Amino acid sequence: MKFPWLKFVVVTSVLILSVRAAEAELLDWADGVHEYSSNIQDYAGNKMTADTEWWLTGEPDDFVAGWRSNAPGEYIVMHWDLPLADVVGDDLRIRLYGGPRASAQVLASVDGRTFTELGTLEGTAQGDFVDSYFDFAGKFGNDAVSFVKVLRVGNGPNTGMFFDAFAGHVVPEPGSLVLMLTAAGLLAAWKWRRP
Template sequence: MKNKYYILLAILAFSQAVQARYIEGINWADEVVSHTDKIQSWADGYCGGPGAHFMDPNTPATTWWVLGPSDADGNGDMYAHDFALGDRDYVAGWRTGSLLHANQEIIVQFHAGIKDIEGADLVIRLFCGPIAKASVWASTDGNDFTQIGTIEGHLNQIPGIGGELYDAYFDFDGLFTADVHFIRVFREVTEPQSGMFFDSFSTAYIDLPGDCNEVGLFGWSLAGDINKDCYVNLKDFAMLANQWQKCNDPNDPDFDASLFDDPNSIPSTCHGVWQAGMGLAADINQDCKVDILDLATMIENYLCCNNPEDLNCIVNW
């Protein structure tokens, strides 16, 4: 078990050059670096109901289920199974009580580290059964992991009711001298009603920008600021024009596979494209098409700016 953590060291070194996934100051998990063979998705990725599928580490379409922002609760009621209301089944974890499914785990990576601040540092969104239990571990380097807490279900409570989402908060509490990059969740109970499914991993705090570089890094860029220079202007319009009418939605008749570097690593849905970090820069509304809707959004913010070092700009945080 420990040997695979040494491999993560190389992954960490490589990933430092990769843009982290921030949205309005919240840092979200960027990569699933390891998971055991019985980790399942709750459903097939489309609205319509459950149907277990085991995760395939070689297929990007099934490795981004717990990456990026919470996405199993489309209408904001903290319930993951409102399929008719647009909730997606983008969660992953374990549910069977068979001993064959014991010792399951998942490890996610944050390219930009999680700081140890005063109060909560990490939040994991999940739902689980009434007797579910998992230990949560953190590491700065992918080698040595330290337990930071547990998650337990409770009868007729949350967490403990299937589909009822819950935010579990964790405080590093001075355990680390460097930023944390890896979070590991390990299954501690393997019995009926001990299933546990994860929706997202993120920081429990918000980062605010001090300069334009941090505006883009921390995910505060204005819609339409494609080149992330804190101004929506002709430069952004030129970038949108360059990608005009391009489509990278795998389920669209106009899908263009040439937009992907590796044709064997294309997610199965538009949502998956964005979760895997493969979206088009000019696809402002993230529907995998660069069209009039993106242009309309750009026009709404045209000539606006949010450079914190420019006194003529209006900040949006």
């Protein structure tokens, strides 16, 4: 082949584009708010209602809802229409900010009734959003998660916590898997025939 570097560039580009497309396709932002305590509000103090649950659903947009200091037992339960996959590594991403002494439990559920703890959230530097990640591995057997709950632990001064968005991964459809395997197979065959 006259331009071996060209083949390298093409193969690498196709692989990077395939992986990017697969990642974008597999990320799944929460579809609804299933349940929440009575005092959940935005940063300006407006209580969340059925009309403003979009503060928490969908992609990150800097619109938030959560709790301020001195309101114990606050919680939010998010819901996904399609069950979430237990992929290799972390499965759940939560974007939030919180006071320096804030903390919360993160739990997940298959049916919205029985919840299993995944880990804890801590406060962040003042006003800074952070992404926290959690793994479903070994917690739900073959059952898929459709509900995620954040439950306030820290209460008192500097324990406010506000959430922007929640994401999991869609269970990959057989069709997209076949497509990716076919692409990988074609690339391998091309490399084999034209060393």
